[in-house]
Amino acid sequence: MSKFAFPSHPLLLGFEPLERLVERTARAGAEGYPPFNIELSEPGRYTVTLAVAGFSANDLTITVEDRQLVIHGQQSDPGAERVFLHRGIANRQFRRVFALADAVEVTGAQLENGLLSVVLERREPESVVRRIPINQPLTPH
Numbered sequence: 001m002s003k004f005a006f007p008s009h010p011l012l013l014g015f016e017p018l019e020r021l022v023e024r025t026a027r028a029g030a031e032g033y034p035p036f037n038i039e040l041s042e043p044g045r046y047t048v049t050l051a052v053a054g055f056s057a058n059d060l061t062i063t064v065e066d067r068q069l070v071i072h073g074q075q076s077d078p079g080a081e082r083v084f085l086h087r088g089i090a091n092r093q094f095r096r097v098f099a100l101a102d103a104v105e106v107t108g109a110q111l112e113n114g115l116l117s118v119v120l121e122r123r124e125p126e127s128v129v130r131r132i133p134i135n136q137p138l139t140p141h
Contacts, residue, residue, distance in 0.1 A: 034073070044122040046104075047120070071096045074093040105120065
């Protein structure tokens with residue numbers, strides 16, 4: 001019995017980009033800041049919650065780029081107008097990236113008590129059956 005690697009299995013056609021997606025996601029998840037939860041709120045509805053204490057809504061941007069949810073945070077530096085005797089709270093930026101399936105859409109976001117919650121919903125595609133005629137001339141692409 002032969003053993004096949006995931007993307008090269010003969011019954012998986014057109015899934016080659018998944019290997020790159022898995023590698024990219026593994027690299028993006030290596031940093032631990034800010035901590036986050038992913039919760040299944042109800043079937044087909046997810047909530048990603050990030051602990052972003054010290055960030056205001058103006059310090060945060062949420063975008064969807066190439067089927068990736070990108071959350072970026074950058075605080076303005078208050079150091080110029082304030083004198084710190086001790087600075088133990090980091091003023092840092094972050095970028096968190098989450099890969100999204102084709103049917104998953106971002107439906108909202110809320111910042112409350114230092115927690116940023118982003119709601120995602122999976123839209124179920126319609127099941128379509130299409131009959132393919134046999135002995136028809138193939139059209140080149």
